[in-house]
Amino acid sequence: MEQTILTIDKLSKRYGKIKALDKLTLSVEKGNIFGILGPNGSGKTTTLGIILSILNQDEGRYSWFGKQPSKHDRLDIGAIVETPVFYPYLTAVQNLKIYADIRHVPYNDIERVLEIVELLQRKNSRFNTYSLGMKQRLAIAAALLGNPKVLILDEPTNGLDPQGIAEIRNLIIKIANEGITIILASHLLDEVQKICTHVAVLEKGKNIFTGKVEDVLNETSTVEVKSDDMEKLVRVLEGLSEVISFRKEGNKMITHLQEGISSSNLNELLFSKGISVSHLAQQQKSLEKHFLELLGKS
Ligand SMILES: Nc1ncnc2c1ncn2[C@@H]1O[C@H](COP(=O)(O)OP(=O)(O)OP(=O)(O)O)[C@@H](O)[C@H]1O
Ligand SMILES: [Mg+2]
Secondary structure (H helix, E strand, O other), rough: OOEEEEEEEEEEEEEEOOEEEEEEEEEOOOOOOOEEEEEOOHHHHHHHHHOOOOOOOOOOOOOEOOOOOOOHHHHHEEOOOOOOOOOOEEEEHHHHHHHHHHHHOOOOOOHHHHHHOOHHOOOOOOOOHHHHHHHHHHHHHHHHOOOOOOOEOOOOOOOOOOHHHHHHHHHHHHHHHHHOOEEEOOEEEHHHHHHHHHHHEEEEEEEEEEEHHHHHHOOOOEEEEEEEHHHHHHHHHOOOEEEHHHHHHHEEEEEEEEOOHHHHHHHHHHOOOOOOOOEEEEEOOOOHHHHHHHHHHO
């Protein structure tokens, strides 16, 4: 049975003239890896600040676990929103003891969280000897102290190199597989596509799309085709059941293919009907294109 973890209902927030959030509505179910995707300044961090009661909203409501927000919820919510502060000359374990004290979590939980983020071997190394990726993993370990039901991350891979990015992404998936619901803010479409199950897209504080990530990806694909014999190409395209529709654009044909049919499938089909293709290109899916345009503006 689905269980609602977080409901956000028409949240609005202004900073003077800037409308940071404009009637934002969404809900997160148990087990989701929920991405809040949007360009810089679209209101992602503001949203996380409000649901963590670091900031006050002007209007609207939110509820955690189907109840009015209360102080007790904080034990069930692990978060890294502001860059966590660690003492450079203390070890990972010493730093986590400080966080454990703050969260009233017994010290025996420290080994558990260090194991999850794969820092057990380095638990007695000083923080200032850690790589950037290790520092970020330690921050995630701190947020996991007390075994929260939800983990909230704001731009978890910012500043990391490709290997560090891959490590953090795999770690997030691993944590989700252990049953923890994840809410993640990111300005990277690619990141959300790779790890999230659900997404809400923000533009200037408004939610312009919410849904399953697979529904974004499973749109029918659009492929451009050119051939020296365009008349024959049209005749062949008309006879192919795999082609939902096509239209001429300039000197090429734009085809919409059935779900599961790729551009190379189309190439093979055309070849089998005696057409050699001089140009074949997959167009970006419309939703994806829209996101990229949106993200590119910032
Ligand atoms: N303390 C503040 N004072 C004034 N304006 C603010 C403040 N915090 C945020 N804003 C503004 O509110 C809007 C939303 O900011 P927010 O930080 O939530 O965006 P974001 O989506 O997290 O962006 P980024 O991708 O850069 O982290 C922006 O226009 C920002 O300039
Ligand atoms: Mg932000």
